Amino acid sequence: MFDFQAQENEDLIQNRIALLERMVSKFGDKLNFENPLNMSFDENLDSYYPLIKELKTFFGFNFFLNLWGTDTEAEGQTCLQVQLLNMDTHQRLVIKFMVPEGQVVPSLTNLWKGCFWCEQETWDMLGVEFSEIPKERIFSPDGMEGFPLRKDFRPKPFQLKSSKYEFTPDPRVDREIWKQRTVLEKDFFLGEVNGPVKAILECDEDKVARGRLEVGFLHRGIEKIAEGLEARQILVHLGRINMNCSSFYEQVFCDGVEAHLDIDIPERAKALRMVINEIERIFEHLDTLGRVCDNLGCKPFLFECLEMREGLTQILKEYSGRRMPHQIIILGGVFKDTPKGWITDCLRVLEIVQKKTIEISRMISKSTLWMDRLCDYELDSNQALSWGVTGPNLRASGVNYDLRKVNPHYFYDDIDFEIPLGINGQCYDRYLVRVEEIFQSISIINQLLDNLPLGSHLSKDARIYIPFKEDVYKESEALIAHHKLIKEGVQLPIGEFYNSIESPNGELGVHLLCNNSSRPLRFKLRTPSYYSGQCFSDVIEGGEPDEVPLVISSLNISIGEVDR
Amino acid sequence: MILEKKLYKRSNRILNLLKVLNKLIPTYWSLFISRGVKSKNKEAVLGAPVLTTKEDGKLACTSCFLCQDICPSHCISIEGNPHEEEAEPLEFDVNILRCTFCGLCEVACPVDAIRMDGKMPGALHSEMNLIWDKEYLMTYSGVHQSKIGEDRPLLPY
Numbered sequence: 001m002f003d004f005q006a007q008e009n010e011d012l013i014q015n016r017i018a019l020l021e022r023m024v025s026k027f028g029d030k031l032n033f034e035n036p037l038n039m040s041f042d043e044n045l046d047s048y049y050p051l052i053k054e055l056k057t058f059f060g061f062n063f064f065l066n067l068w069g070t071d072t073e074a075e076g077q078t079c080l081q082v083q084l085l086n087m088d089t090h091q092r093l094v095i096k097f098m099v100p101e102g103q104v105v106p107s108l109t110n111l112w113k114g115c116f117w118c119e120q121e122t123w124d125m126l127g128v129e130f131s132e133i134p135k136e137r138i139f140s141p142d143g144m145e146g147f148p149l150r151k152d153f154r155p156k157p158f159q160l161k162s163s164k165y166e167f168t169p170d171p172r173v174d175r176e177i178w179k180q181r182t183v184l185e186k187d188f189f190l191g192e193v194n195g196p197v198k199a200i201l202e203c204d205e206d207k208v209a210r211g212r213l214e215v216g217f218l219h220r221g222i223e224k225i226a227e228g229l230e231a232r233q234i235l236v237h238l239g240r241i242n243m244n245c246s247s248f249y250e251q252v253f254c255d256g257v258e259a260h261l262d263i264d265i266p267e268r269a270k271a272l273r274m275v276i277n278e279i280e281r282i283f284e285h286l287d288t289l290g291r292v293c294d295n296l297g298c299k300p301f302l303f304e305c306l307e308m309r310e311g312l313t314q315i316l317k318e319y320s321g322r323r324m325p326h327q328i329i330i331l332g333g334v335f336k337d338t339p340k341g342w343i344t345d346c347l348r349v350l351e352i353v354q355k356k357t358i359e360i361s362r363m364i365s366k367s368t369l370w371m372d373r374l375c376d377y378e379l380d381s382n383q384a385l386s387w388g389v390t391g392p393n394l395r396a397s398g399v400n401y402d403l404r405k406v407n408p409h410y411f412y413d414d415i416d417f418e419i420p421l422g423i424n425g426q427c428y429d430r431y432l433v434r435v436e437e438i439f440q441s442i443s444i445i446n447q448l449l450d451n452l453p454l455g456s457h458l459s460k461d462a463r464i465y466i467p468f469k470e471d472v473y474k475e476s477e478a479l480i481a482h483h484k485l486i487k488e489g490v491q492l493p494i495g496e497f498y499n500s501i502e503s504p505n506g507e508l509g510v511h512l513l514c515n516n517s518s519r520p521l522r523f524k525l526r527t528p529s530y531y532s533g534q535c536f537s538d539v540i541e542g543g544e545p546d547e548v549p550l551v552i553s554s555l556n557i558s559i560g561e562v563d564r
Numbered sequence: 565m566i567l568e569k570k571l572y573k574r575s576n577r578i579l580n581l582l583k584v585l586n587k588l589i590p591t592y593w594s595l596f597i598s599r600g601v602k603s604k605n606k607e608a609v610l611g612a613p614v615l616t617t618k619e620d621g622k623l624a625c626t627s628c629f630l631c632q633d634i635c636p637s638h639c640i641s642i643e644g645n646p647h648e649e650e651a652e653p654l655e656f657d658v659n660i661l662r663c664t665f666c667g668l669c670e671v672a673c674p675v676d677a678i679r680m681d682g683k684m685p686g687a688l689h690s691e692m693n694l695i696w697d698k699e700y701l702m703t704y705s706g707v708h709q710s711k712i713g714e715d716r717p718l719l720p721y
Contacts, residue, residue, distance in 0.1 A: 233636035236666040321610050327666065363583065472674055479674060486630050486672045 016089040023059065045080075045097045049106040052082065052095070056111055060086045061093060064112035064388050067119065069099070069126040070513060070522045071150045076101035078128050082108075083498070083511075083526075090406050092498070099128055107132045113538075114388030114531050125149040125223075136163075139219040139563060148224055167202050167210060181209060184545055192295065192549040194244075194287075195559025199548045201540070211540040211548075213533055218563040226523035230489030231257055231331060231464075234523070239325040241527070242560045244284045247276045248503040250329040252510050255409070256499030257331060260492065260514070263461045267453040269333030270410040275346075275448050276316075276328050278441040282353065283312050284504035284556070285392075285434045285441075289360075291553040292431060296373055301360055308356055311349045318342060331490065332459040343449050350442050361435050374428040377539050377551050384425065387535035391506025391528050393555055396433045397425030403502035417444050427554040437504075464490050489518030505529050505556055529561035610667055612682035613658055615701040616710035623652040623702070624677040624710035631669035631678055639663045656698040676710045 023031060030041040043051060055061045061084035070079045080097045099105060107130045108115040119130040120138045127147040129135070137144065143161035146153050170178045184201045198214040222241060226234045231253075238253055239246035251273055258265060290305030313323055319342060320326040320335075328334050364370045379389070381397040394401060402419045404412045420436035422429025459465065466485050471478035492514035500509035506528025513522040532555045539551055616624045627644035639662035643655040669678050682705035696704070 229636060232668065233634065236636045236664060236668065240664070322665075359587075363587065466671065469676070473676075482674060483630070486634050 012089065016091060019059065019086065019089050019091060041095060043095055043097055045099060045103065045105070048097055049108070052084075052108060053111060055084060055093070055095075060088055061091075063087050063385060064108070064114050065092065065507075066509070066511075066524070066526045067108070067115055067122065068511070068524045069122045069128050069149075071126060072098075074098075078126055080105065080122070080128060087401060094498070101127075102129075104129045104131050106130070109133070112388065113386045114534055117530065117534050137216075139216040139221075148221065165200050165212075165214065170202075170210065186545070186548060188549055188552070192291075193552045193559070194291070194557065195563075197552070197557075197559050199536075199540075199552075201545050201548070203545060206544065208540050208543050208545055210537065212537045213552075213557075215533065215559065215562050218559050220564065222564045223523050223525065226520060228519060230518040231492070232489065234520075235330065236327070239327055241525075241564060242529075242558050243324045244287050244558070245280045245504050246325045246327075247273075247280045247329050248501060248508055250327070251277060252499055252501045252503075252508055254329055254331050255501070256497050256510055256512060257490070257492070258459075258464075259499065260495065260497045260512075261461075261463060261490075263332065263459055263464065265333050265459045266456045268337075268455045269457050269459070271448050271452055272334045272338070272457060273329055274410055274412070275445055276319075276334070278445045278448075279312055279316065279346075281441045281504045282350075282438050283309060285438050286312075286353075286357075288434055288553060288556045289431070292374075292427075292550065293364075295547075295550040295553055296370070298364070301364065304356055304360055308353045311352060315342070315346050315349050318345065330458075331464045332461065333457050335458070337457045343452070347446070347449060350445060354439065354442050357435065357438055365432070365435075371428060373550075374431060374554075375426050377427050377543060377547075377554065379425040379535060379539050379555075381425065383535065383538050387538070388531040389506065389528075389535050390531070391502070391504070392433045392437060393425075393430060393506065393532050393535075395419065396422035396429035398423055403500060403507060407500075409501070411448070415444055415447050427550070430554050491516070491518055492520065500526070503528060505532065505558065505561065525564060527561040527564065529556070529558045533557045533562045610665060610680040611684050612660065612665065612680065612705075613663070613669060613701065614679055614682040614705050614708050615656065615698065616677055616679060616708040617702060618710060623656075623698070624675055625652055625656065626675055626677070627651065627653040628674065630672040630674065634668045634672040636666065636668065637662045637664050640669060653698070656701065658696045658701060660694045660696055679708060681705065681708060 027041060030043070032041055063085040065083040065085050067080070067082050070081065072079050078099045078101075080099050082095050082097075084093045084095075085091070086093070097105075105128060107119055109119070109132065116133070117138060119133045120136060122128045123130065123133065123135060124138050124140055125147055126149050140148060141158075141160055142163045144158050145156060167183065169175055170181075182203050184203055186199045186201065187196070188199065189196050196217040198217070199211060200214055201211040202209045220237075222237055225237060229237070235250055235253060238249040241249055286305045286309050290302045290309070293299075293301035293305065316326045316328070317323050318339060320328050328336075379393065379397055381394075381399050384394050384397045384399065390401070398421055400419060400421055404417075405419060417440045420433045420440070422433050462481065464485075467478040467482055472482045492512075494514060494516045496511065496513040498509055498511045500507050502508075507526065508528055509526035511522075511524040511526070512520050515521045536551065536555065536557065539555065540548065543551065618624050627642055629642055629644070632640045632642050639659040641655075641657045641659075642653050644653050645651040665680065667680050670680050682701075
């Protein structure tokens with residue numbers, strides 16, 4: 001029989017080799033192959049825009065992943081980094097540019113719309129100017145002096161300024177008609193949507209002509225906080241970015257640090273991490289489903305979803321002893337082996353969840369009312385790719401891209417599961433994809449728990465392992481190791497790494513720059529909701545002002561993720 | 565896998581009635597029998613920090629400052645005794661407004677002097693009540709004895 005999978009893999013490898021050969025012949029020795037999937041090279045700022053345009057058009061780097069800056073030791077110089085993705089060969093590329101103080105960098109918003117917030121944030125945090133980008137504080141308060149992510153920043157008292165966003169004239173309509181439009185401002189809090197956010201809408205009679213989200217009400221500055229903390233302390237803050245899927249944040253960081261230190265964790269820990277992650281994925285999707293039901297006025301289904309979520313919370317609490325940020329995943333594995341009888345409890349709860357989700361989806365999926373309200377607010381695949389949207393929102397518009405299949409980590413290679421795809425990216429497709437993903441996750445957990453590997457749940461590598469309390473009380477060696485790890489922290493060798501994972505909302509990445517100490521020099525997160533929050537302005541066009549919370553909850557824009 | 569998407573499928577009225585009944589009966593039934601899952605393992609639940617005492621009633625803390633160093637939200641502040649080594653601290657304050665109940669201080673303590681066994685704080689009138697001092701931490705949730713060398717439930721990290 002013809003093996004399609006093997007043929008596909010062979011094609012992929014050949015495509016990648018062809019791309020690498022073309023890259024090497026063009027850029028020569030500049031390329032840095034330290035990590036084969038994440039190439040990087042340095043380039044002069046003069047060729048910033050033409051180079052990136054060439055990479056997009058001729059080398060197939062058609063997906064924009066991230067853009068961020070780092071304050072360097074050289075005076076008045078900022079290192080600007082752009083990360084791109086080639087979706088055919090799954091090749092990631094980081095390009096670094098040195099930007100002197102006061103130089104204006106050309107904006108990339110003509111190539112990808114999703115750069116807009118990234119560039120605005122880079123100005124807000126590091127003071128790098130971009131052409132065509134308004135100088136507005138996106139996260140820090142208006143009226144503040146200085147740029148927080150610079151190393152010489154010291155906070156000073158300042159007077160808060162109140163600024164109001166004003167739309168520029170719409171080029172698509174006459175100026176006289178544009179002047180008759182009204183501007184609506186709507187505030188939302190936890191409940192309707194997932195966090196505090198303000199929507200500014202320009203209304204033409206009763207339809208929305210243009211709209212945008214104003215964020216920054218939940219900004220905690222995790223990237224700045226992380227620069228003064230060591231790995232174990234960063235984990236505590238990471239779990240609190242998005243409470244619904246905290247384990248993904250912990251895992252992406254732990255996994256990256258372990259790979260950077262060359263530590264191989266036991267197989268049982270890998271399987272348990274996957275189980276916890278998939279439980280959290282169901283948890284987040286149920287949250288979205290419940291919120292969509294709530295915004296459409298179907299309260300009974302909201303309560304059903306909350307009841308299912310409560311069951312999942314209880315099994316996580318039984319495992320770890322706490323409800324929301326449960327902190328099960330730690331450096332080197334999971335902190336505890338499964339308690340007695342936990343696996344049967346877990347399977348029982350999942351059975352209930354499956355039964356109830358089938359019940360709900362049978363009742364509402366084909367209902368006329370449900371379709372009337374949800375078959376709207378379209379995000380087609382071109383728009384989604386341009387905004388940098390990933391995850392279920394991208395898959396709902398028909399693009400088959402899932403990191404669990406594309407770049408499988410742990411045991412995702414050996415497990416049977418399918419990737420649900422939508423057709424045209426309406427709210428209804430997003431709903432269908434999320435419901436199907438719940439069933440797929442349940443099947444993944446069932447397969448994992450049936451074949452859970454035996455062995456230890458924690459790697460006992462001396463660089464990250466804190467000895468058990470009983471050993472600390474009795475043995476002097478363990479006591480010394482304990483003191484050293486707690487006083488100094490986990491030592492991170494020089495270098496930088498990027499690690500990514502498929503979180504329930506899309507690609508979640510962490511970028512860490514280390515300098516032979518326990519504290520990182522720069523910590524950067526690529527959160528999925530940051531990009532789906534930007535595409536809101538495209539989706540809401542032509543809609544009704546009342547349905548803003550429906551659109552936000554259907555795209556699952558988690559404000560905690562956006563603001564960080 | 566491309567999902568099936570049918571628009572406006574006509575459905576049977578009798579089937580719809582059966583569907584409603586199928587939903588209603590279990591809903592009323594569940595008023596009497598709860599279908600939720602309840603946790604059995606209640607020992608492992610973490611609470612607010614408490615300070616433990618030795619057998620003679622003194623503090624077990626030896627002011628080694630490990631918990632102050634590891635705290636990710638900087639909520640512990642200790643003032644040691646400069647005249648004696650390994651003596652109990654002069655002051656030990658926990659700012660419960662900053663505390664995230666992560667349990668790292670308990671992991672860091674080498675003599676089992678701080679533990680996450682206390683009652684969770686409820687609503688209070690003033691902010692000052694939430695910066696807890698040494699005496700309050702020792703007594704607010706009953707007296708806890710330090711158990712060096714005994715088996716305790718494992719904590720994160």
